[in-house]
Amino acid sequence: MxxxxxxxxxxxxxxxxxxxxxxxxxxxxxxxxxxxxxxxxxxxxxxxxxxxxxxxxxxxxxxxxxxxxxxxxxxxxxxxxxxxxxxxxxxxxxxxxxxxxxxxxxxxxxxxxxxxxxxxxxxHPLLSALGPEPLTDNFPQGYLYEKSRNKSVPIKTFLMNNHIVVGVGNIYANESLFQAGIRPTTPAGKISRKRYDALTLIVKDVLAKAIKQGGTTLKDFTQSDGKPGYFAQELQVYGRGGEDCVVCGSTLKEIKQGGRATVYCSKCQAR
Known part of the structure; x- marks a missing residue:
């Protein structure tokens, strides 16, 4: 998608x-x-x-x-x-x-x-309830922490909620949480302000890099001129379940969350 x-x-x-x-x-x-x-x-x-x-x-x-x-x-x-x-x-x-x-x-x-x-x-109903754009000043450090208080949903589910912040889909949620060292199943309300602030900057960086490289090539996506995107070459966890972690060498685990594939490293993303 x-x-x-x-x-x-x-x-x-x-x-x-x-x-x-x-x-x-x-x-x-x-x-x-x-x-x-x-x-x-x-x-x-x-x-x-x-x-x-x-x-x-x-x-x-x-x-x-x-x-x-x-x-x-x-x-x-x-x-x-x-x-x-x-x-x-x-x-x-x-x-x-x-x-x-x-x-x-x-x-x-x-x-x-x-x-x-x-x-x-x-x-319009399709747009009125959307959260802020992640690559703007409307998505500052501190925002995710405040929105997550008393939330028991897994952080990956929370991060992919378009009412919280738009556009952090499955690919980029996997990649951002890996880089932040946060396990996707951790309850959103249990993550500290410091870790959320780091995650916010990582989300911005991951999305910006993906845009610069033309997106991620899946079987259904090409750019408007028909050329493929190249961010797929940068993926560290998404689509790599069962393979070695690029950081520690441990076997990456794959689970389902909300019907979507979640891949993480149990060592690098210990909590």
């Missing part, structure tokens, strides 16, 4: 092609995505795209009249192509620009979203 770094790389990739450009038309080939495609989405036609933003894992293309919200779901990709580029299976949506380019959404599982929003998008 594309996580925050992958979506941010996508945003950076498409921005130069659509910012301050005018939408020629929209082509919807499949109305049934995670939610039905907005019936009034044709209203974006003729509008100039004034901003290309990201909130959590949502892409927001803003115009005077409204905002086009795109979500990649479990396996979606957005590519910048010539509008006449041959269709592939699962190409469900095109946003055609007057330059002759198009943003094409391909989504085999159709868990993505294509919505046309009016007014203040931050008040």
């Amino acid at each position: 594309p996580e925050l770094p992958e979506v941010e790389v996508c945003r950076q990739g498409i921005e130069p092609h659509v910012l301050n450009q005018t939408v020629d038309k929209v082509i919807v080939r499949n109305q049934q995505m995670r939610w039905p495609v907005s019936e009034d989405i044709d209203e974006v036609q003729g509008e100039e795209i004034l901003a290309v933003e990201r909130r959590a894992k949502y892409l927001l293309l803003k115009t005077v009249k409204g905002t086009l919200l795109l979500h990649l779901g479990m396996s979606g990709t957005i590519r910048v192509i010539d509008k006449a580029f041959p269709l592939k299976k699962h190409d469900h949506f095109d946003l055609v620009i007057t330059t002759g380019k198009a943003l094409r959404l391909n989504d085999p599982r159709r868990f993505g979203a294509i919505l046309w929003l009016k007014g203040d998008v931050s008040a």
